[in-house]
Amino acid sequence: MTFKRNKVPRAVVSRLPAYYRYLINLEKAGLVRISSQQLGERMGLTASQIRQDINCFGGFGQQGYGYNVAELRGRIGAILGLTHKYRCIVVGAGNIGLAVSGYAAFRQIGFVVEALFDVRPQALGYTKGGLPVLSVEQLPQYLAENPIDVGVLAVPEGAAQPMCDLLVKGGVKAIWNFAPVDLSVPDGVTLNSVHLQDTLLVLSYYMTNPAKADERSE
């Protein structure tokens, strides 16, 4: 696996997970190969955009044949880093934290939640899925004993940055943040924030300003 710095545009990166999702489903459906035209039709993209995107990572297709579905899925999976397991913990055992920790699909692609942490005494114990919910007071020691790759933040706004700092101090390499706040992390730590309200406001924008269907895609 290469770790060299890359210059793939963020817009292309943001489409990779959708490619992965579609290819998994095509593979499940037994499809062996697909043209950029056919893939584009399913995904609402043009054939040329598909080819451009995939060429960012070195072209895998073959003129007149298209893409081998399993091969392309495997290559995109590798580009996305889905070649090994990631140890994860979730801070905040509210509804979002429980949703993330209980979601089998994340485990299937290699993101394995090992424990949750919460400040509320009544939240401690075990989840329905049998994962331990520990006190945040135990978090520093837990991180010292368990090298964790991904910390999921599902805490209220005010607790997000302090908890993020605690995770970073404990060696966590990536933060998946659900708190409605933009966090700062040091260089070398990866951060991706899911701002649910932002996605609601995009919905609201398009309700208020209906676009033609062909204007909706990027």
Added chain:
Amino acid sequence: MTFKRNKVPRAVVSRLPAYYRYLINLEKAGLVRISSQQLGERMGLTASQIRQDINCFGGFGQQGYGYNVAELRGRIGAILGLTHKYRCIVVGAGNIGLAVSGYAAFRQIGFVVEALFDVRPQALGYTKGGLPVLSVEQLPQYLAENPIDVGVLAVPEGAAQPMCDLLVKGGVKAIWNFAPVDLSVPDGVTLNSVHLQDTLLVLSYYMTNPAKADERSE
């Protein structure tokens, strides 16, 4: 409010909610005006990108003064459609459905959840916040009696399209979908899907392929 078709690029639309979030916080902090330079520094964008984005909607700033924070927040709020209340229901009273229905911030910006629906008998009753959780069997009648603007889909993958169709048939104008599937809706219905796994895979990509900080933004 205008409902004319617009051609604002989706990338600009996708940044509007962040503008709104930052401006709300600046207003709360008592700031009266801000330059595009200062706003850019806080948001991790260049001053010229800020000006370009805002100019898509007609320029609001004043040369040498910058933007009036409250005015710009109000204008962006209006562009986002936050000038009136939206009646919402949530289909699926699992963790995601409960998180969305219990989130005070959504109510504060005008999205008011009136009821949840579920197929599981043990899920029916009331949420902690006092909202009714009704059987999906009651959904068609509920929609006939209550004009609903936004339907939130927080159901398993297989149930998402049938439930979406039921909502559309019942006159729901917009679907905020959390199921990991791309839905189809007829013209005139707005759809925005939150693919949580996609955001996890983007995190995974950047863990695997670390980008320089200045390459991370769009």
